[in-house]
Amino acid sequence: MNNAQLNELKTRYVASGAASPATQFAERAENALIWDADGNRIIDFAGGIGVLNIGHRHPKVVQAVKDQLDKVMHTCQTVMPYEGYVKVAEKLSQLTPVRGHGKVMLANSGAEALENAVKVARAATGRDNVICFTGGYHGRTFMTMAMNGKVAPYATDFGSMPGNVFRAPYPVPYHGVSEEDALNGLKMTLKTDANPRDTAAVVLEPVLGEGGFYAASPSFLKAVREICDEHGMLMIVDEVQSGFGRTGKLFAIEHSGVEPDIITMAKSMADGMPISAVVGTDKVMDASGGNSLGGTYTGSPVSCAATLAVLEVFEEEKILEKSQALGDKLGERFAKWQQDLACVDNVRHLGAMAAFDVVSDKTKHTPDAELTGALCKKAREKGLILLSCGLYGNTIRFLMPVTIEDEVLEEGLDIVEACLKELTQA
Missing domain, CATH: 3.90.1150.10 (Aspartate Aminotransferase, domain 1)
Structure with a gap:
């Protein structure tokens, strides 16, 4: 046609x-x-x-997908696990700069990864609140729409959003928001809206994606890490768009030397096959009960094969x-x-x-x-x-x-x- x-x-x-x-x-x-x-x-x-x-249809990824199709397409990994899932988890644990030993759950999309990161943070801290930033973009599910720092077109027509999500200013000096302004705004949010003892996590992109490709400075990211530590809150870094090599590092947060508690990723990790991941410190990731994380298609065998091939391409090329x-x-x-x-x-x-x-x-x-x-x-x-x-x-x-x-x-x-x-x- x-x-x-x-x-x-x-x-x-x-x-x-x-x-x-x-x-x-x-x-x-x-x-x-x-x-x-x-x-x-x-x-x-x-x-x-x-x-x-x-790139589109990298030959190594295409071949890995074809080879996997000759073996297993789907079992649901919670019903019958397979090698690809645990191999991807092993690789991501080794490569992702979270604090301590990393553990992994796989999902289907960036929004799913963020949803699960919030679930994990709430389970690990026993707290409800989440603080996000102006200009941030985290997805199109209801929780992630609430987390987005931009209304149109994502949340314009869909009514009330989930509660316990609060906002702080993202540092964009070009538009008049200095690093000092942003840090003071975060501290004010913790004073006026989100009591620290009720706040599970601070969620931010190290480089705004939909928000305009503005990068947070290493000093700002370090200051956020210190504020989280001061109040026992988790630091969640959204690398869905900035991750998997876009910034010259595997993850953009590596430019700062900061180690978050949780990192989310998706997009380029499988060169077009649908997959995402939540990688976090082991005690944090193990906080929720058995069978509390997952989904029918999460970490499918074909997408896992593509991810492993992508990681090989990164090294070889x-x-x-x-x-x-x-x-x-x-x-x-x-x-x-x-x-x-x-x-x-x-x-x-x-x-x-x-x-x-x-x-x-x-x-x-x-x-x-x-x-x-x-x-x-x-x-x-x-x-x-x-x-x-x-x-x-x-x-x-x-x-x-x-x-x-x-x-x-x-x-x-x-x-x-x-x-x-x-x-x-x-």
Whole structure:
């Protein structure tokens, strides 16, 4: 079927809230390229929203999935366990920088991982409250919608959210929230809203994802760790988007040297297969009773096989080094745009987790969401998938595969530059 025929089916049968606004349908893909149902070639700077750090259909992952399909597809690991689950748990325990010996539970999505992290924290502390941050994004289930630091479009139409979730400001100096402001805000939340003795955990992203790719400083993360320790609260770090090599480390928290009690992960850990994980200190993870964690499909054999293959690729192909090198290339190109173009400001990257803001006034840091949307639309017309994000809808984020070929990278960046010039110099 072609794009037009598929769009007709989408309009008739797919719920509006779940339907993509895109009018092209993926037919096949390889590394950083997608071909649509009409045969058009498209450069992918989105990576399935950070899922494809080692590219579409990495051969080693594809082979691991095919091999697993010849063995076992599903048993439900709580009914009949299998090697893949415990091997993934072993690897993640060895690689994830939580305090002490790590234990692992696997789930299906980032939101599920966050839900279970809160369950574990409440069981381990006997407390209810959870403190999250402005701009944070943790998922689309009810608990994670309550935890999100942004209302639209995630929670706009869905009524009351679960209680015992409180908010503190995330440090974004560019928008007037200093590190000191953020720490004072957290302390005030603990004084006015969330009594520390009733607070199970502080949950934060070391680099905001949907919130705009703003990285918290190592000093801020260390201060949060100290506040948690002072009050006996757990520190939960959400690495769903920033994890698995996006920042030049396996996990972004490693840039700070801070060891959380729990880390959640998903997205790029299986190169497109659905899986997530909660990794935490053993005493914390063992706090809830038998059969209290899990689900029918959690840690499926096929997804576990893909995860183990991804970890091998990271080692064999030096993905972390490639991520850092890609980030340096992006940072250099962005800096030139910021110098030459009046609309590009606040360029930034931590490894290959890179972004810039689109503004109408650099002096006042005035967001220009309209131009941002026009940029993404024009880029798509020229054969490039580009994503925006941020509280003000004016951040352009870059999530192309770390394995992207140099010539494809340059072609895509040239499209971005051409679009910016066309839109602002017309």
